Amino acid sequence: MTENIVPYIALAGVRKAYRIGGEMIPIFSGLDLAIPDGDFVAVMGPSGSGKSTLLNMLAGIDSLDAGTLRIGNSCLDQMGEAARAAWRAHNMGIVFQFYNLLPMLTAAENIELPLLLKPLSRKERYIRVEKVLDLVGLAGRERQYPALMSGGQQQRVGIARAIVSDPGLLLCDEPTGDLDRKSADEILDMLRFLNRELGKTIVMVTHDPQAALYACRTLHLDKGDFVEEKRAA
């Protein structure tokens, strides 16, 4: 029986070009993509193929030149920059290759940052930070500064910050690109847990075929289009 799954993310006819030295260089000329709710997708592709551009469009950081982008019930292509930023703060978490933690803040203060945009009391913020610290296996480390943590621990803080607002969608750009195999696998196990147990929809860009195996499916981006990888059952 085939289920009729309504895509959580729907990109249709998307065009995007960058102006480089007076010339418009097309990155996407009619890109379509549908990601159902609860999916975990790995995006691979050569350097410069547009993986980060895709994530930035999904995040509402980059606008589309043409086409539509719907996530849930929201049409991001119809929103201005401020509305997209507000939407992003409520609906998605972003995990970066180099963690993007603020060095002068402790682990707990870094994780708390997205909550400062919300009407929450100090106590409520504290409870949420403790909960996600526990979830990523860093209970008791709240007062530690990023510089004193390993790469894997810093990325756990990065993931905790991405999920502290309880978004439905996680966008990860090379989340294990700076980690050794063991730490990478721990982070990937955590992403798999967030997908399977907490129902987060995840789009993860990676160069690492082993990392891609943690996802439910892999899309290869090349020459402005996607090719889905066939997996042995």
Ligand SMILES: Nc1ncnc2c1ncn2[C@@H]1O[C@H](COP(=O)(O)OP(=O)(O)OP(=O)(O)O)[C@@H](O)[C@H]1O
């Ligand atoms: N802000 C920008 N201005 C001009 N050109 C850009 C901009 N951002 C990206 N590009 C160009 O768009 C193309 C796609 O870039 P993008 O960063 O999305 O690639 P990528 O697949 O993420 O590459 P990598 O694997 O190296 O991270 C590249 O040719 C890049 O030079």
Ligand SMILES: [Mg+2]
């Ligand atoms: Mg990139």
